[in-house]
Amino acid sequence: MNSGSPELAIEGPIATLTLRRPEQANRLTTDDLARLSQLIAEVNTKDSVLVLQLRATGKYFCSGYDIGSIGAERTVDFAQVVDALELARPVTIAVLHGGVYGGATDLALACDFRVGTPDVDMFMPAARLGLHFYQTGLERYVTRLGLGNAMRLFMTAEKQDARQMKDSGYLTHLVDAAALDEEVAKLAQACASMAPIALLGMKRHMNRIARGTLDAEALQADIRRSMASEDLGEGQAAWAEKRAPRFKGR
Amino acid sequence: MNSGSPELAIEGPIATLTLRRPEQANRLTTDDLARLSQLIAEVNTKDSVLVLQLRATGKYFCSGYDIGSIGAERTVDFAQVVDALELARPVTIAVLHGGVYGGATDLALACDFRVGTPDVDMFMPAARLGLHFYQTGLERYVTRLGLGNAMRLFMTAEKQDARQMKDSGYLTHLVDAAALDEEVAKLAQACASMAPIALLGMKRHMNRIARGTLDAEALQADIRRSMASEDLGEGQAAWAEKRAPRFKGR
Amino acid sequence: MNSGSPELAIEGPIATLTLRRPEQANRLTTDDLARLSQLIAEVNTKDSVLVLQLRATGKYFCSGYDIGSIGAERTVDFAQVVDALELARPVTIAVLHGGVYGGATDLALACDFRVGTPDVDMFMPAARLGLHFYQTGLERYVTRLGLGNAMRLFMTAEKQDARQMKDSGYLTHLVDAAALDEEVAKLAQACASMAPIALLGMKRHMNRIARGTLDAEALQADIRRSMASEDLGEGQAAWAEKRAPRFKGR
Numbered sequence: 001m002n003s004g005s006p007e008l009a010i011e012g013p014i015a016t017l018t019l020r021r022p023e024q025a026n027r028l029t030t031d032d033l034a035r036l037s038q039l040i041a042e043v044n045t046k047d048s049v050l051v052l053q054l055r056a057t058g059k060y061f062c063s064g065y066d067i068g069s070i071g072a073e074r075t076v077d078f079a080q081v082v083d084a085l086e087l088a089r090p091v092t093i094a095v096l097h098g099g100v101y102g103g104a105t106d107l108a109l110a111c112d113f114r115v116g117t118p119d120v121d122m123f124m125p126a127a128r129l130g131l132h133f134y135q136t137g138l139e140r141y142v143t144r145l146g147l148g149n150a151m152r153l154f155m156t157a158e159k160q161d162a163r164q165m166k167d168s169g170y171l172t173h174l175v176d177a178a179a180l181d182e183e184v185a186k187l188a189q190a191c192a193s194m195a196p197i198a199l200l201g202m203k204r205h206m207n208r209i210a211r212g213t214l215d216a217e218a219l220q221a222d223i224r225r226s227m228a229s230e231d232l233g234e235g236q237a238a239w240a241e242k243r244a245p246r247f248k249g250r
Numbered sequence: 251m252n253s254g255s256p257e258l259a260i261e262g263p264i265a266t267l268t269l270r271r272p273e274q275a276n277r278l279t280t281d282d283l284a285r286l287s288q289l290i291a292e293v294n295t296k297d298s299v300l301v302l303q304l305r306a307t308g309k310y311f312c313s314g315y316d317i318g319s320i321g322a323e324r325t326v327d328f329a330q331v332v333d334a335l336e337l338a339r340p341v342t343i344a345v346l347h348g349g350v351y352g353g354a355t356d357l358a359l360a361c362d363f364r365v366g367t368p369d370v371d372m373f374m375p376a377a378r379l380g381l382h383f384y385q386t387g388l389e390r391y392v393t394r395l396g397l398g399n400a401m402r403l404f405m406t407a408e409k410q411d412a413r414q415m416k417d418s419g420y421l422t423h424l425v426d427a428a429a430l431d432e433e434v435a436k437l438a439q440a441c442a443s444m445a446p447i448a449l450l451g452m453k454r455h456m457n458r459i460a461r462g463t464l465d466a467e468a469l470q471a472d473i474r475r476s477m478a479s480e481d482l483g484e485g486q487a488a489w490a491e492k493r494a495p496r497f498k499g500r
Numbered sequence: 501m502n503s504g505s506p507e508l509a510i511e512g513p514i515a516t517l518t519l520r521r522p523e524q525a526n527r528l529t530t531d532d533l534a535r536l537s538q539l540i541a542e543v544n545t546k547d548s549v550l551v552l553q554l555r556a557t558g559k560y561f562c563s564g565y566d567i568g569s570i571g572a573e574r575t576v577d578f579a580q581v582v583d584a585l586e587l588a589r590p591v592t593i594a595v596l597h598g599g600v601y602g603g604a605t606d607l608a609l610a611c612d613f614r615v616g617t618p619d620v621d622m623f624m625p626a627a628r629l630g631l632h633f634y635q636t637g638l639e640r641y642v643t644r645l646g647l648g649n650a651m652r653l654f655m656t657a658e659k660q661d662a663r664q665m666k667d668s669g670y671l672t673h674l675v676d677a678a679a680l681d682e683e684v685a686k687l688a689q690a691c692a693s694m695a696p697i698a699l700l701g702m703k704r705h706m707n708r709i710a711r712g713t714l715d716a717e718a719l720q721a722d723i724r725r726s727m728a729s730e731d732l733g734e735g736q737a738a739w740a741e742k743r744a745p746r747f748k749g750r
Contacts, residue, residue: 068740127698128694132726139709144396151703169399172398190407199405206397236317236379239317245380452626456647459638469635476632481630486567489629
């Protein structure tokens with residue numbers, strides 16, 4: 001895989017976004033932000049995609065946004081890209097290894113799952129740089145990790161290891177490095193085998209509940225869609241027959 | 251105890267609701283929902299009851315709502331019963347053993363405490379059945395277990411064991427099977443020995459705070475009631491005299 | 501240090517409030533509340549102070565508000581003092597040892613960090629006294645510890661040890677007694693070395709997010725201040741030069 005801007009690959013129901021600047025610890029440039037934004041929008045148009053993995057090449061997952069570019073002109077804000085990832089249509093999995101630093105911690109936090117290996121560490125240097133983090137990022141930290149953990153990461157800029165990241169809820173899965181690919185594949189397959197209307201509806205609405213922005217009417221509409229779906233009949237039949245269901249997404 | 255619809259027993263300040271279909275792993279029928287609803291309403295009228303236990307007979311706690319009946323006509327929605335349990339007047343304790351599956355996971359989550367033994371496991375198969383879970387249930391999962399844990403249970407439908415259930419906050423107490431009855435009795439007695447106005451007011455308002463639906467005026471009214479109560483004087487006196495208080499609920 | 505009402509000491513960017521009634525396990529009198537309120541207001545006027553420590557002399561941290569004085573006339577409510585501490589301008593650290601009881605548990609919970617030693621324990625006897633706790637305190641418990649932990653502490657009035665306090669998120673740091681002063685100094689120094697605009701803005705807004713009372717415009721104004729600050733340039737330069745930044749708070 002060549003080095004350069006982020007790349008999208010789709011295999012059946014599973015899409016993979018890969019950061020590809022290993023020489024710069026996958027530091028994101030302003031162009032990378034625009035590209036990521038584009039690729040997330042592209043994934044959202046593919047009805048067949050149920051899972052989106054976020055991966056990175058090289059020793060570190062991602063060292064965040066280029067510090068020298070803070071405040072520079074750009075077409076897409078860092079916060080916008082992260083928010084778009086939180087709102088992405090598929091179930092999202094950040095596959096973490098090495099370091100996750102600065103804005104990259106929020107990028108991964110916007111995913112539904114964060115699978116990491118024991119060598120992962122993280123830190124959030126905003127206050128040490130003199131930078132006040134953006135609203136949706138602070139909200140993600142507080143609502144997903146709890147106030148105590150969010151406060152500790154932001155106020156001290158300390159480095160936390162994989163164990164601490166698991167204890168705070170930052171890592172949803174902590175797995176051996178040798179088992180990482182298998183575990184991620186298992187998780188992705190599990191999600192991809194669910195009934196799409198129920199899976200994607202609940203993913204969306206649970207994220208909104210966590211943020212305090214639930215659209216109760218949209219949720220009711222998704223419930224009605226699932227109740228009227230062919231997939232519900234198939235799910236009930238497969239359950240009764242103790243076989244794997246074959247869902248069609250309708 | 252005969253098998254059949256749920257049963258209510260009251261002994262002093264402690265009421266017990268028991269699921270009694272052990273041959274069907276306590277799967278709830280539409281009639282059971284109506285009956286549960288009735289019994290919860292009955293408990294709410296008894297001023298003397300301070301604690302409500304939810305128990306089940308047989309090998310499994312409860313395997314949820316009958317999957318074949320999803321969408322069938324019924325007088326009481328599953329969600330309504332669970333919401334009524336969350337709003338029940340007494341402090342509620344789910345006493346869990348064996349399996350807790352599907353809608354039963356939400357039934358127990360609506361209780362104030364969930365005491366389980368090391369043999370307990372749980373899973374939430376909604377997405378595998380093609381079913382979009384109802385709003386108040388998704389809200390309960392997200393607000394009580396955190397987004398990461400809620401997402402994992404709903405998106406993967408994986409089975410979690412007692413250790414995972416304790417770590418996620420699903421189990422508030424994990425105790426040895428041999429000690430279960432004693433530990434539950436101790437917990438129930440502890441709650442039942444408190445001053446009723448303070449106990450039941452704080453139970454109600456903390457549940458509402460967690461849900462983001464606090465009625466601040468109702469809370470202030472309960473504070474005024476407690477400040478004007480005979481029980482506050484008795485509580486202060488008993489504290490000073492280092493003796494157990496004798497509360498009257500007024 | 502003489503015994504008596506709370507005392508304030510300021511050394512560079514670090515202020516320390518000390519409770520000084522060791523013979524009464526630092527039980528707070530109505531006069532102490534008024535004094536604490538005054539001292540917090542004084543700290544808020546000092547631009548140079550970035551960290552406020554809350555400490556206590558003697559064997560116990562604090563046994564809360566004098567139970568005999570509940571309902572008595574006073575110039576400052578207990579809740580007002582605790583709320584003022586949550587809203588204090590500096591980053592706040594409660595340094596806990598021995599017992600933390602009753603209202604004192606909320607006083608410490610209003611701090612951004614709670615560092616404790618293995619000998620610490622806590623309990624919340626409100627329901628046993630017949631007292632309905634005040635709104636902001638119940639909200640702090642539920643939003644910072646989760647509903648399950650808050651419910652358990654209030655409904656049972658049980659004593660919890662340092663391990664349970666760490667697991668519930670009550671203690672943000674659990675350290676050996678011999679290392680307490682060093683660890684607190686390290687934590688205070690870490691916070692005090694950050695860029696003030698970013699540090700204090702994020703501290704304030706994360707607390708509001710946790711409480712559901714974010715002022716989005718005030719947050720945007722603080723972001724603009726940090727983007728326009730000299731300190732941002734200094735932070736970026738120091739980062740590039742791999743040296744410690746010298747912030748000026750502007």
